[in-house]
Amino acid sequence: MNDALTDPVLLAFIGGLLISTYFMFIGGFNTTQLLISSLGFAGVGIISSTYTYIIHNKMVVQGTTSFCSSEGIVQCGSVIGDPTWNNLFGIPWGIFGIASFSLLIFLSLSLYLDRHAKWAENFLNYSWVASLAGLPFVILLVAIELTQVEGAPHICPFCTVAHISLVGYVIAIYYLKKNKDTGKWIDQG
């Protein structure tokens, strides 16, 4: 358990989440910082999803991987390596994560580059809907980790990073929508 939690890659992901959270709060939720925060969360999400996909491929081909522990409660071997639950319709969850966070990055980056464009409000709404749509999958995956995989309960730390990234993204977009609705879309001061 300790091995998994002191993994330098995991610590880097946690650092990314903390920095993204920091950007959310500095400047009193101003729009620029919130957009940077949303990009940070989506960035950590896409990298952690890629990492889980790499672990998945290693587990399938080699049966094991040095990228992640396979013992204890906090581990990913039993979660990402479980043939019944590590995919949806044959597609690994990591691929879904990469595709979903790509969309979120595209939306946030477009807003960051031109928040006053005619399409900005639509893109903000798309970001909100797309990120909210991901939350049921996060709940489903956490439930699978805790109850369904072989030897459950397990917590896959890299999967959890992706889940937290999505939750952080939703919060950032929530405050962005709030700024839009209350006339604070243009940064003050």
Added chain:
Amino acid sequence: MARRRKSLTPKGRDDDVRMIAGFAIGSILTVIMILVVIIAPPATIGPSEGELAPDFSTDAYTGASWENFRLSDTFDYEWDEGEQGEWILIQFIDTDCPYCWTEGEKMSDLYAQWSSDVEFITVAVELSISGHDSNRQEIEAFRDKTNYGTGENDGDGCNSGRNNCIDRPGTVHEWSYVEATSGIMKDWEISGTPFLAILQPDGYVAWNQYQNNGESIGDAMQRVVGGSQ
């Protein structure tokens, strides 16, 4: 002279930044794809020869009890071609299928000849055919050749209820009988039974019955695994 007042509502940029964002995410995805291919290229998974056999984790009857069984636990990932290793013969049956009923004897013969070099696994599926309802008791009875059904063609027992399972041709099967799920049938593209495949010790499909029409399993074992008289 009145000075022109600047508009208070900021206007968007003239260029469409969505294109820039699209290129940026395209570049990120390209880097991701390259990284994945370099570090851990995805395997081609499927039942065809040369593909990695689809893994599954489900319950299996060992003769004493039902235990969790995972196909990949039987793989030797370190195995290289030409090395000694335990090959895997995987058979898909339906306990109510007449061809599977008669193949029981063939499987007993193969086991007697190859059990020291080959791990035998039978996956019991339930085809969507009227009269092919199965359950764990029937799977146990089919494997163990124990009393199940009446021996009359009344729908009760093995072979679509034509026979008592105790009369299955061949001897008691000493290997694990796996209870299939719909996911396993889909992954293995099972449309009918019996179906046989030989896996290399590292889990790659070496022989697929559908791809070798006309070659008997005995000949295939001799050709692919070799080394047995």
